[in-house]
Amino acid sequence: MNGHLLEVRDLHAEAGGREVVHGLDLTVRGGEVHVIMGPNGSGKSTLAHALMGRPGTRVTGGSIRLDGVELVGLPAWERARAGLFLALQQPVEVPGVSLQSALAEALDQPGRAGLAQRLAEEAASIGFDRRFLDRALNVDLSGGERKRNEILQLGVLRPPFCVLDEIDSGLDVDALAAVARRLEQATTEWGLGVVAITHFHRLLVELRADAIHVLVDGRIVSTGGPELAAELEQTGYRSYGVA
Amino acid sequence: MRGPEWLRRRRSEAFEEFVTTPWPSAKEDVWRYSPIEALDLDAYRPVGDRTATEPPAALDALVARVAPHGAVVTRDGVRDIGPGLSPVALPNGVSIASAEHPGALGTVLDGGDALVRLHDAFVSDPVVIEVAAGAVVDRPVVVVHWIGGAPGTGDPAPAVFPRTVVHVGRAARASVVEVVAGVTGDLRGLVVPVTELDVDQEGQLDYVGLQVLGTGAWHVGRLAGRVGTDAALRSFTLGLGGSYARLRTDAAAAGARGRCELRSAYVGSGDQVHDIRTLQDHLAPHTTSDLLCKGAVAGAARSVYSGLIRVRRGAVRSEALQTNHNLVLDGGSHADSVPNLDIEENDVRCTHASTVGPVDEDQLYYLESRGVAPDRAERLVVSGFFGDVIARSPVPSVVGVLEDEVGARLDRITSGGVDA
Numbered sequence: 001m002n003g004h005l006l007e008v009r010d011l012h013a014e015a016g017g018r019e020v021v022h023g024l025d026l027t028v029r030g031g032e033v034h035v036i037m038g039p040n041g042s043g044k045s046t047l048a049h050a051l052m053g054r055p056g057t058r059v060t061g062g063s064i065r066l067d068g069v070e071l072v073g074l075p076a077w078e079r080a081r082a083g084l085f086l087a088l089q090q091p092v093e094v095p096g097v098s099l100q101s102a103l104a105e106a107l108d109q110p111g112r113a114g115l116a117q118r119l120a121e122e123a124a125s126i127g128f129d130r131r132f133l134d135r136a137l138n139v140d141l142s143g144g145e146r147k148r149n150e151i152l153q154l155g156v157l158r159p160p161f162c163v164l165d166e167i168d169s170g171l172d173v174d175a176l177a178a179v180a181r182r183l184e185q186a187t188t189e190w191g192l193g194v195v196a197i198t199h200f201h202r203l204l205v206e207l208r209a210d211a212i213h214v215l216v217d218g219r220i221v222s223t224g225g226p227e228l229a230a231e232l233e234q235t236g237y238r239s240y241g242v243a
Numbered sequence: 244m245r246g247p248e249w250l251r252r253r254r255s256e257a258f259e260e261f262v263t264t265p266w267p268s269a270k271e272d273v274w275r276y277s278p279i280e281a282l283d284l285d286a287y288r289p290v291g292d293r294t295a296t297e298p299p300a301a302l303d304a305l306v307a308r309v310a311p312h313g314a315v316v317t318r319d320g321v322r323d324i325g326p327g328l329s330p331v332a333l334p335n336g337v338s339i340a341s342a343e344h345p346g347a348l349g350t351v352l353d354g355g356d357a358l359v360r361l362h363d364a365f366v367s368d369p370v371v372i373e374v375a376a377g378a379v380v381d382r383p384v385v386v387v388h389w390i391g392g393a394p395g396t397g398d399p400a401p402a403v404f405p406r407t408v409v410h411v412g413r414a415a416r417a418s419v420v421e422v423v424a425g426v427t428g429d430l431r432g433l434v435v436p437v438t439e440l441d442v443d444q445e446g447q448l449d450y451v452g453l454q455v456l457g458t459g460a461w462h463v464g465r466l467a468g469r470v471g472t473d474a475a476l477r478s479f480t481l482g483l484g485g486s487y488a489r490l491r492t493d494a495a496a497a498g499a500r501g502r503c504e505l506r507s508a509y510v511g512s513g514d515q516v517h518d519i520r521t522l523q524d525h526l527a528p529h530t531t532s533d534l535l536c537k538g539a540v541a542g543a544a545r546s547v548y549s550g551l552i553r554v555r556r557g558a559v560r561s562e563a564l565q566t567n568h569n570l571v572l573d574g575g576s577h578a579d580s581v582p583n584l585d586i587e588e589n590d591v592r593c594t595h596a597s598t599v600g601p602v603d604e605d606q607l608y609y610l611e612s613r614g615v616a617p618d619r620a621e622r623l624v625v626s627g628f629f630g631d632v633i634a635r636s637p638v639p640s641v642v643g644v645l646e647d648e649v650g651a652r653l654d655r656i657t658s659g660g661v662d663a
Contacts, residue, residue, distance in 0.1 A: 077620070092603070097624065097626075097630075
């Protein structure tokens with residue numbers, strides 16, 4: 001699709017002092033959609049935060065390279081500037097801080113010329129109520145509205161890669177479809193590479209995936225195409241030794 | 244000191260009372276955690292009727308920003324129209340007197356601790372704002388108290404006692420902005436302001452108090468409000484300056500269905516001490532009070548918030564809400580938050596909440612995961628913390644000034660430099 005490349009090699013990560021991700025490999029090219037599925041406790045959120053560099057989630061081994069730049073050791077904001085975006089599972093409220101002022105800082109664009117217009121366009125594309133654009137970040141938004149807000153920010157920031165941590169939770173069927181359409185569009189629009197981490201199969205109903213990975217106990221135990229989704233739908237994670 | 248006979252007599256009576264009133268002690272609840280015992284009165288001298296300083300250009304700029312249509316100005320507590328200060332054009336329904344009749348002072352706050360007695364003994368020109376019954380005043384009346392200060396080299400520094408009284412008549416509506424400024428740079432000074440806000444039946448007063456003294460000032464202020472039946476007081480006070488800056492706000496809902504909405508904020512840095520005391524006093528049935536107070540301390544600054552909700556017997560079906568949030572931005576800074584309830588009636592609803600802590604890590608991580616640099620993320624979160632309360636200022640025309648004043652302090656704090 002384009003030249004961007006995200007390479008995760010033998011990644012080990014700790015959360016709360018305990019190793020949760022035990023040597024994970026993943027290669028994502030610009031424009032590809034990878035879905036990582038795993039049961040509760042398989043290390044999904046730790047993986048997401050290890051990629052983004054959340055304080056308290058420690059990478060103890062391996063590497064994360066984005067277009068050849070090593071992200072391990074960089075703080076979250078520098079990883080974001082290098083081209084990685086994380087849509088959080090539970091986006092927090094930031095009282096008094098508008099979406100526009102936060103994104104103006106993220107883009108180093110204090111003039112904000114055109115930013116309001118971009119926000120309005122992105123809001124329209126995913127059915128995010130324009131009235132919410134004037135609210136403080138996530139304040140008084142429902143879980144589903146917060147998820148749309150993450151995708152809206154993704155659309156404004158246009159990073160080469162995004163990691164989506166349970167983007168499907170809290171979204172109803174229509175909202176999930178709108179988000180999935182926007183993501184697929186982004187893969188061609190600017191060659192976005194997607195790593196969608198989820199517990200649920202239903203994301204795969206809406207989002208066309210180039211590769212599906214099954215995460216169990218901090219390792220990818222199986223990788224495949226749509227046939228793997230069908231298998232997971234039938235048997236769940238049982239065949240991987242998970243009840 | 245000048246003034247009508249009754250005022251001069253009031254001063255001397257207050258002075259006699261001051262002499263016999265014990266100096267506050269940090270052992271008293273209402274002074275706990277305060278450094279009041281360290282205040283050396285001998286280091287100050289009442290200014291009296293002298294206006295020591297010409298108004299600086301900074302005063303004009305401040306007045307122009309807050310009050311494009313002019314302000315009532317006192318310099319070192321003395322009301323006069325000096326060079327560069329034009330007489331204020333008052334809105335219809337508003338008149339200003341300098342305490343021409345007995346009873347203009349002390350309708351809301353009469354007597355009190357040693358500092359109030361001291362104030363009453365040395366107050367020079369009280370500013371008394373009278374809003375006629377039924378008047379609806381559409382632009383704020385602005386009062387500026389400019390305090391000159393003096394270099395702290397041997398000679399006593401000036402002590403100034405600004406007094407503002409607002410009386411809103413029955414079914415009248417008005418807004419008042421009061422600014423206490425001065426004692427800039429390395430200068431020193433003691434400022435002991437008393438403000439009385441008296442709102443008659445069905446009246447409404449919107450009040451903003453802005454304290455932007457330099458960090459060489461000691462500020463020991465009292466704000467006392469009272470609302471009558473079906474009346475409302477909405478206030479916002481912002482404390483930014485002062486070495487020690489205390490503001491005690493007592494709001495009495497004295498008439499049935501009276502409402503008090505109290506907002507305040509403070510920012511401390513360097514070795515400033517902010518001392519905020521509030522009393523929500525419910526004396527009548529179906530009264531409501533809603534208090535939100537937010538502060539931040541950085542460097543070696545500290546703050547005390549102590550708030551009491553009191554519901555007197557007979558104040559049935561009253562509702563009181565009290566919230567205090569504190570951001571502690573550095574390891575050397577400290578905030579205390581002490582909520583108290585004194586409820587004498589059963590059928591009431593009172594809630595209080597308080598937090599003390601650093602900037603929320605999840606909020607910072609959220610912004611940083613978008614690519615916002617850590618110092619900018621902290622600046623955004625902290626200014627949002629204050630923006631949230633400033634936006635609720637009851638006088639919309641000063642919101643921009645309040646944001647800029649807070650923003651200027653936050654720029655100094657979050658740029659990591661040592662604040663003056």
